[in-house]
Amino acid sequence: MSAKAVVTGIGVATPNGLGVDDFWAATRVGKNAIERVTRFDPEQYPSRLAGEIRGFEAEKHLPSRLIPQTDRMTRLALVAADCAFEDAGVQPGDIPEFDMGVVTASTSGGFEFGQNELKKLWSQGSQYVSAYQSFAWFYAVNSGQISIRNGMRGPSGVVVSDHAGGLDAIAQARRQIRKGSKLIFSGGFDASICPWGWVAQIAGGRLSTSDDPDRAYLPFDAAAGGYVPGEGGALLILEDERTARERGADNVYGEIAGYGATFDPKPGSGREPGLRRAIEVALADAGVEAGDVDVVFADAAGTPRLDREEADAITAVFGPSGVPVTAPKTMIGRLYSGAAPVDVVTALLAIREGLVPPTTNVELSPAYDIDLVVGQPRPTSIRTALVLARGYGGYNSAVVVRATD
Amino acid sequence: MSTQFTIDDLKRILLEGAGAEEGVDLDGDILDTDFEELGYESLALLETGSRIEREFGIALDDDVFTDNRTPRALVAAINETLSALVPQA
Amino acid sequence: MGRRVVITGVGVLAPGGIGTKNFWSLLSEGRTATRGITFFDPSQFRSQVAAEVDFAPELHGLTPQEIRRMDRAAQFGVVAAREALADSGLDLAGFDPHRTGVTIGSAVGATTGLDDEYRIVSDDGRLDLVDHTYAPQHLYNYFVPSSFSAEVAWAVGAEGPATVVSTGCTSGLDSVGHAVELIREGTADVMITGATDAPISPITMACFDAIKATTPRNDDPEHASRPFDGTRNGFVLGEGSAVFVLEELESARRRGAHIYAEIAGYASRCNAFHMTGLRPDGREMSEAINVAMAEARMNPESIDYINAHGSGTKQNDRHETAAFKLSLGDHAYRTPVSSIKSMVGHSLGAIGSIEIAASVLAMEHHVVPPTANLHTPDPECDLDYVPLHAREHRTDAVLTVGSGFGGFQSAMVLARPERSAA
Numbered sequence: 001m002s003a004k005a006v007v008t009g010i011g012v013a014t015p016n017g018l019g020v021d022d023f024w025a026a027t028r029v030g031k032n033a034i035e036r037v038t039r040f041d042p043e044q045y046p047s048r049l050a051g052e053i054r055g056f057e058a059e060k061h062l063p064s065r066l067i068p069q070t071d072r073m074t075r076l077a078l079v080a081a082d083c084a085f086e087d088a089g090v091q092p093g094d095i096p097e098f099d100m101g102v103v104t105a106s107t108s109g110g111f112e113f114g115q116n117e118l119k120k121l122w123s124q125g126s127q128y129v130s131a132y133q134s135f136a137w138f139y140a141v142n143s144g145q146i147s148i149r150n151g152m153r154g155p156s157g158v159v160v161s162d163h164a165g166g167l168d169a170i171a172q173a174r175r176q177i178r179k180g181s182k183l184i185f186s187g188g189f190d191a192s193i194c195p196w197g198w199v200a201q202i203a204g205g206r207l208s209t210s211d212d213p214d215r216a217y218l219p220f221d222a223a224a225g226g227y228v229p230g231e232g233g234a235l236l237i238l239e240d241e242r243t244a245r246e247r248g249a250d251n252v253y254g255e256i257a258g259y260g261a262t263f264d265p266k267p268g269s270g271r272e273p274g275l276r277r278a279i280e281v282a283l284a285d286a287g288v289e290a291g292d293v294d295v296v297f298a299d300a301a302g303t304p305r306l307d308r309e310e311a312d313a314i315t316a317v318f319g320p321s322g323v324p325v326t327a328p329k330t331m332i333g334r335l336y337s338g339a340a341p342v343d344v345v346t347a348l349l350a351i352r353e354g355l356v357p358p359t360t361n362v363e364l365s366p367a368y369d370i371d372l373v374v375g376q377p378r379p380t381s382i383r384t385a386l387v388l389a390r391g392y393g394g395y396n397s398a399v400v401v402r403a404t405d
Numbered sequence: 406m407s408t409q410f411t412i413d414d415l416k417r418i419l420l421e422g423a424g425a426e427e428g429v430d431l432d433g434d435i436l437d438t439d440f441e442e443l444g445y446e447s448l449a450l451l452e453t454g455s456r457i458e459r460e461f462g463i464a465l466d467d468d469v470f471t472d473n474r475t476p477r478a479l480v481a482a483i484n485e486t487l488s489a490l491v492p493q494a
Numbered sequence: 495m496g497r498r499v500v501i502t503g504v505g506v507l508a509p510g511g512i513g514t515k516n517f518w519s520l521l522s523e524g525r526t527a528t529r530g531i532t533f534f535d536p537s538q539f540r541s542q543v544a545a546e547v548d549f550a551p552e553l554h555g556l557t558p559q560e561i562r563r564m565d566r567a568a569q570f571g572v573v574a575a576r577e578a579l580a581d582s583g584l585d586l587a588g589f590d591p592h593r594t595g596v597t598i599g600s601a602v603g604a605t606t607g608l609d610d611e612y613r614i615v616s617d618d619g620r621l622d623l624v625d626h627t628y629a630p631q632h633l634y635n636y637f638v639p640s641s642f643s644a645e646v647a648w649a650v651g652a653e654g655p656a657t658v659v660s661t662g663c664t665s666g667l668d669s670v671g672h673a674v675e676l677i678r679e680g681t682a683d684v685m686i687t688g689a690t691d692a693p694i695s696p697i698t699m700a701c702f703d704a705i706k707a708t709t710p711r712n713d714d715p716e717h718a719s720r721p722f723d724g725t726r727n728g729f730v731l732g733e734g735s736a737v738f739v740l741e742e743l744e745s746a747r748r749r750g751a752h753i754y755a756e757i758a759g760y761a762s763r764c765n766a767f768h769m770t771g772l773r774p775d776g777r778e779m780s781e782a783i784n785v786a787m788a789e790a791r792m793n794p795e796s797i798d799y800i801n802a803h804g805s806g807t808k809q810n811d812r813h814e815t816a817a818f819k820l821s822l823g824d825h826a827y828r829t830p831v832s833s834i835k836s837m838v839g840h841s842l843g844a845i846g847s848i849e850i851a852a853s854v855l856a857m858e859h860h861v862v863p864p865t866a867n868l869h870t871p872d873p874e875c876d877l878d879y880v881p882l883h884a885r886e887h888r889t890d891a892v893l894t895v896g897s898g899f900g901g902f903q904s905a906m907v908l909a910r911p912e913r914s915a916a
Contacts, residue, residue, distance in 0.1 A: 040622075040623060041623065063424065063426070064425050065423060065424040065426055065427075065444060065449075067424050068424055068452070069423075069769070097766060098763065098781060101764070102764070107637075107640075108637050114608070114697075115612075117697065117701070118608075118609065118612045118616070118619065118697055119619045121619070121697055122613055122616065122618045122619030123618065125538060126538050126696065126700035126703060127455060127458070127459060127538075127700075127703075128459060129700035129701055129703070129704050130452060130701075130704060131448055131451045131452040131701075131705045132448070133697070133700070134702060134704065134705050134707065135662070135770065135900065138601065138602060138660070138662060139639070139660035140601070140661045140662040140665075140899070140900040140902070141769075141900065143661070143764075144769055144899070144901055145769065145900075147764040147766045147900075147901060148766050148768065148769065148901060150766075151766050152764060152766055153763055153764045153765065153766045153781075154764070155761070156661075156762065156763075157659065158660045159657045159658065159659055159672075160639050160657065160658040160660050161643070161656065162638045162640045165640070165657065168655075168657050172672070175675060175679070192637075195622060195624045196615070196616070196624050199625075199626040199629045199633070200629070200634055201634070201637070202626045202629065203626070203629045203630065203631050203632070203633035203634045203637075204631075204633075204634030205634075261654075261656070262592055262654060263595075263596070263643075263647045263653050263656040264653070266647075274592070274653055277592055281681075391638075391640055392634065392638060392640070392641075392644075393643075393644030394644060394647070394656075395640065395644075395657075446768065446771060448705060448769070448770055448771070451704065451705050451706065452704070455704060467706060
């Protein structure tokens, strides 16, 4: 029997809340945090809205030695890691170093840091490039910096699967717990709201061009026209359930009970997309039937083709309107590698309170046979939640989260 | 006009390029304290060195930080490099 | 004992050696592929040497569309994956596509493509608010390197779990290690796995210049990469890719596949010390080696050859020499150790997979590749580094290791399946 991987600590930083309490207070009532971009002047671009984290002052939380060598996404991740440790009631020294690791996801790395160094290189010359460019922008930086700051020397890693990567990282963390690690940090952070990152995201062709924060990101709505990018993410502490109980962990939020991942067939093949299969694999892995699932946190791409694929997969597994579906990311935008870990956090908090947070702003299109929770939060008993995440190119990942008691 | 490199220049550049270690007061008596004790490892010193090179228009030896382990020694070494610069006609 | 994982196909694209045959010729003859940079004018850089691949994608079956949308590293990966699949003789049509997965390692993703596109949209850095009207659609594929695994999955028809593993310079080992776990746990039956990087671009040269990690030996590029030599002064940047077909042992045997090696053990640890620095004692790498050997149920005496990280920086070569001694004890002194980076340079995330390829080819031929350019040993590096010339040597089990920025230290044990059955 494999060890049960439970979540015992959470660090979260999103446009609608820093820390678990603020985040949940905003999310449970559907507080919209999408606004016009302020980090640069977006006027000249076709997309001008984002979910930005306001009021985050890294200098108040981190040693000044770390500031010049870190991108914004790393600063957010380091602060979230501190919060997660505190939430779990673990001091970095409590557990042997080789028994603790860090597995994170990334989408675009420290893109803003990279932008600044590219600018120096081409406008001033190679000798102006920072010594920290050798690692501050790369995809592995958050795992490395978190391990260094907290003395974690055990199995670690970094995965990149666009918006699906956050679930892949959590699954890899669960593997390490099952193989004997005592504590693994997992999740993802991205923060590429800078001109160079903005242009790359626009190039993907899926961003909303609306200027109305309440009508910009509308998954499963007849008016769906793309998504709004956001910044931030979440880090979770995973522990083996028995060792967590033995140390008297204050918070056992729930179990990472199942996982499945697939990749879509090559475009043009005519074959069914892989999402349904990913869901089925995750349910089987968790040992649950479709009827046991109390709520689905949708990927909610916000483009008609992808919404159609997702609604079809959900309906195929659960039947027409067979399960409540929600997409709280409508409040904050899509956080890239951070999106799915935030949804896992939301799922755990939803289980704790017995409340499905709403999909904001959306009026469900009659074209979709799903029971989308819109407008108001829905009180209901939740023991098992399914979190879905999809990435550009065809990545599909699904995680089953379950109450532990 | 000959340019001087001062301890205040060094402190400013260290702070800009590498910040300050918790518990270390750069305004204290640091002239003879080893950079490592001040919390600056090789990477921070490389960043500091390239900032000094750019600002003062000089080229430092690869070994400048291994040969000069304290602020006092480094300031002296940089001033020596500066004074060796022959003004262009 | 659970499911065991073997390598049944190899594809390599390395400087001086595209294809496994050419790659092995280069290594076994001890030739070097390092040279003065030709991709751009390197005159402003401290280090002006690299190990470049002479690569014409259209000669490897890539269509104009594919060439346009893929960064160079993605192109490498697709070509290597196709070679590996052909080499394996596996017909994936006979498999459930959902049980075939892809993991590709890369340290710096599409950094070369990003560097090129940045120049255009920013007008060489003049614009802060870069101009989106000059950005091609494939810029998003460069933004997110998961496009690499997507391209490989499309190329081979895989529809199982896919991801990019990006742990800096150990990515090439960690990607394959990740794939091994997916087969062992039963999630996948076949994995197409390996790594690719194409980092030889101005921004990469500049960042390694800034930390003096790359060698300034510009007057002698053919002999610039000098692992374990007393005169070494930095690594030589390289590029390339290696991709493998992994299968479950029994299923590979049933179809009569040629089995290169079993991936018998793998582990990764962190130094939790410094983003670029190493603790001199080599403890984390040693821990990774010990766990990998334990997983393979092998003791140090079973290791016939160590394929070293051997980057040619002052600190690395001493660090891993210390780690080998910690883990293998006296046997470290009796085991040939070599670094192929002396010949093909350091291709960051790709090199770990390229070194796995070198390791399994050493097992195929019972020949250990040399460490080129090793003339004056560093007294602190006192193992048998197989200087200059390849050596005939019975090789049934290989330890290959990697070390990278972020503090990652990884180790993998490759062995003949009949030997490690124990």
